[in-house]
Amino acid sequence: MTTTSPFPFPPTYNFPAFFTPQPNTTTRQAQLQKWSSLIQSWCRHHRQYRLSLIDAVESPLFHNTALRKRLDLREARAVVDWMTKSEEEGGGGRRAEWISDGGASSLGGLGNGAGQGPKAVAWIWWRRPEEWADVLVEWVEGTGQRGSVLTVYELIHGEGAMSQEFHGMDTDVMLRSLNVLVKRGRAQIFGGEGQEGVKFF
C-alpha cells in the first residue's frame, strides 16, 4: 500500500512549537488545522484510510526525530478528536471518524483496534464517503457503465479502475461510499456479505 517516494513534510513540521499545544485559541485553531492537513496528506500519500494512533505516534507523522519532538498519544487524540467534529462545532470538518471496537469488528473484522480501548483507531477522511461517492459516479459515467453490475471486489481491485484513486481502497470505505449512493438513489447493493454486487443507475 505504501509508496516508495518519501512523504514531503510541510515546513511547519520542522517548527518545534508545532508540537506543543498552544494555549492561545486562535493559534490553537491554526495549529489544529495544520495538523489536520498534515495527517490527511500523510494518509493520502500512503493510501491509508484508517489510522491507529498507537502505531502512528511512533511513525514519522507524529514523531519528528530530527527535532526530537513528538506529539504524544493524548495530543494526537485531541487532534483527531478535533478533526471528527464538524466545522460548525469548531472542529475540522469531519475529516476523521473514530472506529469503535464493536463497529470495527462488525464492519471489517480486521481487529486493528481491538483491545486498545476507544479512540485508538480512526478513519481519516482525506476524502469523505460523500466525496468518494462523487468520484465513483464520475468514473461510472465517464466509462459508460451506467446500468451495469459490478462487484465491489471489481471496483476496488478490478483492472478497469486501476488508474483510479479508489483503486485498492478499504472495503469498508468503499461500502460506505456505495451506501451514500444508495441513499441518493444512484446505486443498488445486493448479494451477501463479502460478495456484494452493485448496480449503478
Added chain:
Amino acid sequence: MFFKSLDLTTALRPLLLPDEILLFVQDAVGLYDGKYKIQNYQNGHAYLTSHRVCYVAAEDPRKYSVAIDLKEIDRVDSQAGFLKSSPKITIYPKPQKKKTDKSRSATASPAVAQQSALHPTHSLSHLPQTNLPQSSPSLKPINATWICPICSFSNPVPSNFDPATATAAINLPPCLACGIKPPFTTVLKAAISAVTSRESQSLNSVPSPAVAQDTGQPNVNASQSPVGPGGTVSCPRCTFVNHPYLAECEICGAPLSAGSSANANRVDSPAPLFEQSHIANTEVSESIKLSFRAGGDKTFHERLKGALVQRKWLLQNAPPVPSPSQGASSPGLPSPAASVENPLPSAPRSSGVGIAGLERRGLEARRKNELVIGNAFEDLEALMASAKQIVALAETLARESGMTTNESSPETSAVLSESAAALGMVTTKDMLSSGSESLYLSELARDLAEYLTDDRKGILQREGGIMSLIDLWAVFNRSRNGVELASPSDFQKAAELWEKLKLPVRLRRFKSGLLVVQRYDWSDEKTIEKLQAWMEELRRVPPSDPVPWDLSLFGRAVTAQEAAHRFKWSVGVAAEELEMAEDRGVLCREEGIEGLRFWRNYISSPEYNDISRLAI
C-alpha cells in the same frame, strides 16, 4: 512677602530644597489674598515644609502653584470655622527689611529678588529684576517722615538715608522745629515703615505704575485718604482738602496720594488685580489666608507655628562648622554679608590650600560623621527599647487570647493582626491629620511616583521600564532606611491611585495577577514591537550551534530568562510579557525538556499557511 513660583516634581509636588523637610500636607485648601479669594487657587494641596508654605492646585498644578517663604512670615493667626465659613489660617508678612532681602537673593530660591519690589513695575512683570540689590533702594529717595520725640514735629527723612546701609554713625540732620538731633532708631523705623507701606501701595496701584512713579510714593495713610468730590484729595495727616494736582499737602507738606485713579480701580474690581494668569512672583499685600475646607487647620497651624519657631531655613545659610580659621581667612569681607552671599555649606570658603586644607576638610567631615552616627545610634537604641515593649505587648495579647480559647480562633488572630497593623501605621501617618486615609494614600502615591521617576536613582530605567510591585515595595522601603515604612496594603492602594492622579507611572495587572509598575506611556504594543524586532534579529544572526530546523524561516526560540536579560526585566515580568505577546498571537510556545520557550508565531501567520497548503 512674595508669592514665589514653585517648581514641581514629576509627581506634581513641590520640589524641596536640599535641607527642606515636608512637615504637613492638607488637601482641599483655598487661597485668599487679604479678604479676597484668588481665582484658580481655590482647590489644592497645602504643603507645609520646614522652609515654605506651598500651595499646589489640584487642577493644572503646573500653572497654579505658589509658595511663600516662612522666613518672611511675621505671624500667623488661626480662625475657627463658623457656619458655612471654613476654618482659616491668616499669614501676615514681615515688614520689609533689607537684611532679609540680601539673604534671600543669595539663596537658591527661584523667586525674584525682593528688593526690586520697590520698583512699582515689578508686580506686572514676572521676569527677574536686573536691578542690583543695593542700587535699587538708593536710586529713589524715600519720601518718609519721622516724628521728633521732643516736639512731635514731622520732619522729612533725608533723601540720602538708606535703611539698608545706614548705621548709627551717619550724621543725621536735627529737627527742623526744635533743633534736637533725632535718635537713629526713630529715623530708621520711619524709613522702613515708609518703604513697606509703599510696597503694599505699589501692589494696589498696579494699573498705573508710571503715574505712581512720577508723582512720588504715597505714604502709609495715603491709600485710605478720602477722595473728595470734584477729585480733591484730603491730606491724610492734617485732613486739609488739597487740589488733586498737588503732590504734597499745602499745609503740612505731607505727601498726598496721587493714586486716586488706582483707588478707583480698586473699587471697580474688588478682586485682586493679579488674578489673571497666575500670582507667582507677585507680592502679598497685607496678608494671605488659607482656607481649610476639609479640616486639618489645627494641625497645620500647630506645625506652622512650630516651624516658625524652629527656623530651619537658617541652617541653609549657616556655615557648617564654625571654625576659628574661617574668620581669619577672610578678614576683609564684612562677615554677615559674606556668609549669606555664599550660602552653600559645601562651597569651599576656607583659604587653606594644598594638603593642609584637604586634611582639615577631612577632619571636619569625620567629626560631622561621628556626630551623625552617634545621634543615629541613640535613635536606634530608643527604637529598640520601645520595640521590646511592643513585642512584649503583642506576646501578652497572644497569650491572653490563647488562654481564653485554648486554640487560636480566626477571629482573635484577625484582631491581633489588625492591632499589629495599626501599630505599624502610627508613624507613617504622623505627617498627616488623622482620619484622612485618602490623603495619606495619595501622598504615598505621589511619593512613589517621584521615587520611580527620579532620574538620579533611575529605578525604572534599571529595571527596563517595568518592575513588579513587590520588588518596588522592597526597594522603596529599603530606601526609607527603616522609618516610615509603607504597609503592603497601603502600598497597593497608593499604586492604584496613580492613574487617577495622572501621575507618570501606572500599575498594571498581568493575567496571572502579577502587579507591575511601568511608565505611563508604556503599552503592550511597544513591548510587542520590541519583541518582534528581537525575533527578527535572532533570525538573521545564526547561532554558534547548528539547529535542526530551518533557521532562516523560524529563527530561534527565547526563554523568559533570555528576555529578562535582554530587556533588563525581572524574570517574572519577562515571563508575563512573553505570555502577553502569546496571548496576542504574536508568539507561540514550545514546551520541552529545556523548559518553556517562545517562538515567533509561524503557526497562525498567514504567509506560512500558504506554504503548508501547497505541500498537501
